[in-house]
Amino acid sequence: MSSVFSLSLDQELIMTNGVNGGLGGLLAERSSGAPRRRFKRYTTGTYIGLIACAIQGSPDKMLTFKQIMKKLEPFVFGDKRGIENNIRVCLSSNRCFEKVPFDPNYPNPKKNFWKVNENGITPKMFRRHFKYLINIFPGLSIPTQAVDECKDNSHAPEPLACKVAESKSVGKFTGPFSIDSLLKSDREVKRMRSTSLEERVHYGDAQRGTAKRKNVYEYEAVECYNPVSVVGRELASAKIPLLSSGPQHGHSLPPHITYNHHVLFSSPLMYRPTRYVSW
DNA sequence: AATTGTTTAAGAACCC
DNA sequence: GGGTTCTTAAACAATT
Secondary structure, X not given: OOOEEEOOOOOOOOOOOOOOOHHHHHOOOOOOOOOOOOOOOOOOOOHHHHHHHHHHOOOOXXXXXXXXXXXHHHHOOOOHHHHHHHHHHHHHHEOOEEEEEOOOOOOEOOEEEEEEOHHHOOHHHHHHHHXXXXXXXXXXXXXXXXXXXXXXXXXXXXXXXXXXXXXXXXXXXXXXXXXXXXXXXXHHHHHHHHOOOXXXXXXXXXXXXXXXXXXXXXXXXXXXXXXXXXXXHHHHHHOOOOHHHOOOOOOOOOOOOOOOOOHHHHOHHHOOOOOEEEO
């Protein structure tokens, strides 16, 4: 079975800063012996988002490091080794990426698939690394029907489903994990939840490894109170329609909208068909 | 030797 | 402005 994961060099997925453009900018060449390069933060994309998209665009939702590099190859210019290093750092230091043994019977620490661990995606990470998907997914911002029945929202984990029901918003979903909320300031979101959420399970570090991380995610963990993907829950509770049959702005949702958080990454429609990369 | 993964650290951009 | 987050570089270990 083959799958086509399309990436467009000139659209929102790829970082644009008007200078270098695309990964050619983010992944700029480093001249040997030169002082540490000043990097330009790109507004709409990061390594994490890109890697996640590459992985989720694969048929099995997991790739080896080599396969990841292969997927991103068209966007890699210049110092390939440095870029590989950066991607490795990203993979091994972020909890949103998870290793899967190449062969479970013979686990090998150096031979793994990498997959996206949605449990490791916090709202903050979502905003930072995936928010550009909002522009690609009209369904994430369209008015939605009120989600007023917990029992019918069987695809969504209970805690959020009930929270959504509490909000009873007609027209637009405004729950704590609504896209709007996700795009609001963390402070606002935390204030919204502070009165209703009691015990939260600490997630540990969203990133692994470095010393400077050790106290970083203390408060961020507050946003993850259930071992279920925050992103997935958000989409579930908002009953995001599949893009292929999604409603237009101002239209009501079709009756049989099912929760499929994989749409976040898997739909080929998330990319404009400007340039395709197949694998 | 090459590849893969982990860890540390510094600097810069981002966010509150 | 200060804390946080991301990018980059580099060293190192383990494995192929």
